[in-house]
Amino acid sequence: MEHLKQHFNCFSQARGLRAQYLPPGTYLFTRFGIFNPTVVYDHLGEIFSALIFGSFIFCIFLYIKGHVAPSSTDSGSSGNLIIDFYWGMELYPRIGKNFDIKVFTNCRFGLMSWAVLAVTYCIKQYEVNGKVSDSMLVNTTLMLVYVTKFFWWEAGYWNTMDIAHDRAGFYICWGCLVWVPSVYTSPGMYLVNHPVNLGTQLAVYILVAGILCIYINYDCDRQRQEFRRTNGKCKVWGKAPSKIEATYTTTSGETKTSLLLTSGWWGLSRHFHYVPEILAAFFWTVPALFNHFLPYFYVVFLTILLVDRAKRDDDRCRSKYGGKMSAYDNVVSGKLKLKGKALDVKAGGIKKKKKHKKQHQDFQSTQNDLSSASGGSKEVSVDPNEEDINDADKSSGEGKASHYDDHLTPAERRYIEQREQLDVHRLAKQANKSHRDRIQDFNQYLANMSEHYDIPKVGPG
Template sequence: HARQPTLSRGILANSYIEESAESWRTTSAVYDKEHFQCTVEQRGGREEEAMAESQLVHPPLFTYISMLALLTLVPPFVILMWYTNVHADGSVLQTFNYLKENGLQGLIDIWPRPTAIAGKIIICYALFEATLQLLLPGKRVEGPISPTGHRPVYKANGMAAYTVTLITYLCLWWFGIFNPTIVYDHLGEILSTLNFGSLIFCLFLYIKGHVAPSSTDHGSSGNIIVDYYWGMELYPRIGKHFDIKVFTNCRFGMISWGLLPITYCIKQYEEYGSLSDSMLIHTIITLVYVTKFFWWEAGYWNTMDIAHDRAGFYICWGCLVFLPCMYTSPGMYLVKHPVNLGPQLAISILVAGILCVYINYDCDRQRQEFRRTNGKALVWGKAPSKIVASYTTTTGETKTSLLLTSGWWGLSRHFHYVPEILASFFWSVPALFNHFIPYFYVIYLTGLLLDRAKRDDERCKSKYGKYWKKYCEKGYKSVLNSKSAEEVLANFAKWEPRHGKFRYRHPWAQYLDIGGIARDCAYRIHALNVYLNYETQIEQEIRTKIQEPCMKVCTECGHVLKELALAMKTMTYPLTIIVHIDNAKIAAENLKSLLHTNSSWEGIIFSDIIPMATVASLLIETVYYTIKMVESFDQLAALARFKKTNRFAPVRIRTNSWKTKRVMPDQPSTESVHHDVAAE
């Protein structure tokens, strides 16, 4: 929410409620029916070995189906993307109607046939980049240690290869030796040839992984589809020095990302006699991003693409075929759809795009410098906050890693993905909004990075165990300590121009109030979580006495927080929150009565009761703050005019015996009726 001055959707308070709900999902698990203690699930034994990068887990049926779907559907999708941009006026609807009328035969008809000129362009480009990769000088750089203890060594000459390629390409055009528009004119045949050639190349990698692996970081899942899709080797090489993943990902794929926008610029200039400012802005931001990549290439070798994902269809076909087509699609669209933005809008987009690229670079540079200096580099002018995490490789060797928890990396675990997504938006938005196709890459990248963040979290959780849990808690604690930042944001938002139905009457103060109460609640949850992780645990006899009400309090408060989070997101009244509030109150009263019943504690040493009393006290306080949060939310809902959507929601019936039941509104009752918030 720090990126948005407008808080009218309730993001400010919702962030705390979601954090608290997530913590409750963890805390409620501690009240196990037999143990009544906090247990942190760690991957161990055979499961840990299966999660190691050197051994692939045999996936379930739906994973096979999804892999087969990608293997069969994505290659033709690349052709459809090219066809839509070049021959269908950039209209997805036009392409869809064509396929609807002609079916599979229509796809066959528009699929370009591989040609000799396409093959010559691909081979010349590939040989040129391979030669530069082998011959250009570069600094010796070591990659991360693999799960088997292997450390790859690279030659960092990517920036030199990128610069030489761009200069050579432009010189060939300037002196009339080669016209880059040929690439655009034969782009369909090039993509078609790359499609078939890359599939054969991935088959070569599959066979090589079985017959002649380059290092100890290889293995098979026992399934051909999985091995072909994910790959067999982590660091495949031809000979001693030619790294295949560096070639496919960096030299062939990323350099083509810099060359193709230049090609599109030249083609548009030849077509119209001028270059539109939209194409110019797109090309500049893209080239800045690609240049940033090669400037930071040594850091890329520590990312998931190189250090975790094996060389198979997913990585290699993606970089050889998918990247040159999909990543450059906004420029491909702009060739035939020039847009004049005007100086003011063009400069604004350019500055915003370059700023996002810089922030993305600075995030990666910050972490890389932190690791290079073994945690001694200053971060934003201060000594860095860090966690020293140890882990065990598959060979049984214990290693340590430093996890940075300050600077950009103190904001969130994957903050660097945010400016990357925004940068892709800014080099796509010059196309404006006449068609959807220029924004496909932005949507694709968002999904890709969300999936990558999830996979990275799972991998780090398996690798670092308790240290990763501690690392994740750093982000939770930063939320607890952000009161002043929220107040600044709310005060800044008050000065926004009037807009929406509230004009100048946005309920900023109420958002802050909910955030403050949620923070107080979260403090109790955090204290409870820390307390239950101590080595000293409550005795079994005491646990059984208070087990049931404690479990009930955790469950009901967790439901309340999750419903509040959803209600804040959707600006609607929660449906059944009053049910859970009543149940939490009853559980808290039962817990109090157990503490006040002296006969229940006869024969138990007083010092043994103290831990139990601490847990119970924290739970009762949490119920209190949860109720306060609901009351504050009710005031916000009235001020912000939240929607009352549960027209047919059940109402509450309370009996004198504290037992509750639910009836529908049309059911008559002579008892005291307590409507929920939405019904009222």
Template sequence: WGMELYPRILGWDIKMFTNCRAGLMFWVLGPLCFAHKNMQLHNGDLQYGMAVNVALQLIYLSKFYYWEMGYMCSMDIQHDRAGYYLCWGCLVWVPSIYCSHSLYLATHAPDMSLLTASLIFFGGLTCIWINYETDHQRYVFRQTKGQCTILGRSPPKHIVAQYTTTTSSGKEQIKTSLLLLDGFWKASRHFHYVPEILASFFWSLPALNSSYICPYFYVIYLTVLLTDRAFRDDDRCRKKYTKYWDDYCQEVPYMIVPGVF
């Protein structure tokens, strides 16, 4: 898991490089390379399924480059230390697994109609927008300290939670955080994972009823990863906020899928 949260070598931010510059940059380049291969195999024409797969991923990733500060508030950056799990994952796992569906579609994309491709594209686009809007609601809420409007409510419903930290001198200090109970965040405690998983399903869907697990392995992996992350985050918040987190869980009883789990 690593020893340091933000390690630097001669001023070089290791976590920023592995997560943002290397891993995510290849995630952009990988699908583009596979799309080029698909065009080579089809006399310069890009199959609809391949086009949808690449377009949805590029839109999803453009959200990161447009709103990099939003990623700086994620669990990867704020809480996970820069060790084997994070660095190897971003340098090796992301380029190989996150693009596996594009690799498959480069040579095995089935023929589909423009209508089918359009429906898949707009389904994925909707999920990407919901994922962005969910994260953006929380970001604005935190930046304004609750003095904002979310889905027509101003100020949005929230809980004022206190927690205790230890300063560098060893003294205990009481701090305050605001826990959002409005907008998409009243649906479940980790609602943003739902559209993220569904978006990955939609950009893998051009494989249709493939008998191979390859094009859908990323969806399965992402579901396991985010479910584990939700449990880890819940455990961390329960230890941090104690009784306030219990109050929050009473207001928002579902962890990920509203009405189910």
């Protein structure tokens, strides 16, 4: 694993950023008549058809390779042919010593084709209309900024779900070889024949907003990457980061500890980095305005993809860290509530909030009723925040009241009488509770005894 990581970092630094020379090189080839990239646009149907078929054959090859010649021990079969084909057999498949298949499909082909096609669509619009619209310029610029950000941060991509957890199968490889160049670039493809004139002011606003979202997305990933690199010994927004130490057990039985960052961007919400990523996609799509749904298919797809990824990541972390994830949920607010509404449980899992205001209102209502029944006396007030006493204390108190009855003042007698009437009223109220209300109270009691929200619940019977 460590060898693969060092290989990936070296590979990304040596070739990842150099890949960004390809889009401007495409423009220069056009400028000097060496090569006309618009021929790519003219044959998109044939190109995408070949990619669909060829990538399917490639996924079959990966399935067979995973069974016959896996590259590492991070491989295996689920016993289901369809699942193995779709999710993949190997986590880090390689051909030879230096060709990493996932690095090629995800980074070299997928992201580079995204950048090249973005520039190609821009050049094609110039060829068709004699000029490039400001909407196309905003779209192309934001896409190139995003892809450049990716290659700059490519070493951190190693720790994402795509590389570290999702195996190389149809889901990842076919998606990067076919879905990325066809769907991810679709807003620019639409603008080729549907140019929109935004005006300088609106175009600048959209461009700045998109770049800001891309930067926030980058800073989120950089913040977590630096936190992991320094083992939590770094500054996050100028302060020492807050964190949770979560232990887990590996498949070999070894106990390890992970640090979960709970400050900075990662203290705002669970999976906050997905928010600016979706917004960035929206901002390089919105130059097409709202005349057709087609450009926004990518934004809708990306939102569904990232919500599903967030859920899978939550499930994986809960399985890996157990109860520590409940502590993480209590620290980091705004998480995706994927399991329904949580019960009212505090961080400690023991105490529940006391609704003082409601208790005070109930007490005042009861007090008024008792005062009316006793002739409107309002001289004595009882603390509404005082805890209920148990039956033993009440019987003891009643005995003492009658025993010392001769020594009590009239005000003390009225206080004891009203207190007894309040106890009677409380017991009557409990006796009138329905079976469903009692079950709900019991479920809340069980929830307060545990730090987990997904404990089994007692049915209404």
